[in-house]
Amino acid sequence: MTLDADIIVVGGGIVGAACARALAATGQRVLVLDDRRGSATAAGMGHLVVMDDNPAELALSAYSLALWRQWMPQLDSTCAWHGCGTLWLASNEAEMQEAEKKQVRLHAAGVSCTLEGGAALAALEPSLRPGLFGALRVHQDAIVYAPNVARWLLEGPGTPATLQRRHASVVAIEEPHVRLADGTSLRARAVVLANGIHANTLCPGLPIRAKKGQLLITDRYPGTVHHQLVELGYVTSAHHATGPSVAFNVQPRPTGQLLIGSSREFDDTSVAMNFPLLEKMLRRAVAYLPALADCIATRCWTGVRAATPDSLPILGPHPSRPGLWLAVGHEGLGVTTGPASAQLLVAQMTGGPCPIDPTPYRAERFMTVCDHHDR
């Protein structure tokens, strides 16, 4: 029977696009299906940041940042790469001690970073409130405009001719077939599921939970902020919280606008704003960056992160469905970890050497919830 493609990728967000391009680069015919229902890639902040909540997260994000730096010279201007670095802000002595520990972990992973005292921090970012204790400055973190990077991956210069994309809604995966909303079926040797928060509708039983976030962007105030600014309490106040939470996170867009985050709410996939939570988020932002109080906001929006119980993505074969591969569950770090996720998936699909240990990201760690009987 003839194949419509060697590999079908469901989802053309940053993860699906990175996987598709990397798979096509091996000479295989790859077809990306996306119905443009909306994506975390378009809703997110696009901060490329090394995160170190655990060794597996550090390994994946540090490796991915290295891959991003390889892409960087090829990206077009619409991708809006800016190597601004990150300042992890310490507001007291205890947070400064956290900064020191973080520096040790990042150095061990080969990530360039320096501790800055209060005076040095004030010189780097004069708009911050006076009296902050200091910061950890991570030099090679960066920002991008992620939806344009996804587009560049799928149709920019250098895209392999074997990579095709189609506007189509997938309603079922019956490997080796993919059934579309118009009733037609497509056949491939393998299917890659990379459809973010919607993964469970096509592959029930995946342990993926919604973590909604809200962002707000201001008018143009060039020079107000020079680095991505994140409070060190972010990991405790937002990342590991079990209820709604906010943390200070501000990004200087290349346009001069200030992109303000961040919030987390569980199990809500609606697009509706939560204005009381937005107010809390903005109050926290103004507490760090008083100048924000006089800035004009131009837009606010929501997006949904697809979170797994251990906050690591699921990358590799489905444990009980041969021919179905998973690249899902990237939570709040999928723009950063998209390139590394793609390389790990390709290595496993082609039997090549894995650049980092793939074990922590494999679906088998959730075997009981990924069971075939859940289909």
Ligand SMILES: Cc1cc2nc3c(=O)[nH]c(=O)nc-3n(C[C@H](O)[C@H](O)[C@H](O)COP(=O)(O)OP(=O)(O)OC[C@H]3O[C@@H](n4cnc5c(N)ncnc54)[C@H](O)[C@@H]3O)c2cc1C
């Ligand atoms: C508020 C917020 C801030 C964030 N900030 C950052 C950040 O600063 N740095 C960072 O690294 N990450 C950040 N993230 C996380 C990051 O955006 C995501 O992890 C990443 O974009 C996930 O990409 P994806 O390709 O897996 O999924 P998505 O981008 O959601 O793409 C899934 C695609 O699948 C398509 N699709 C879904 N179902 C179907 C179907 N049945 N048929 C056809 N197509 C389908 C959709 O149209 C969509 O295009 C943030 C996320 C949010 C919400």
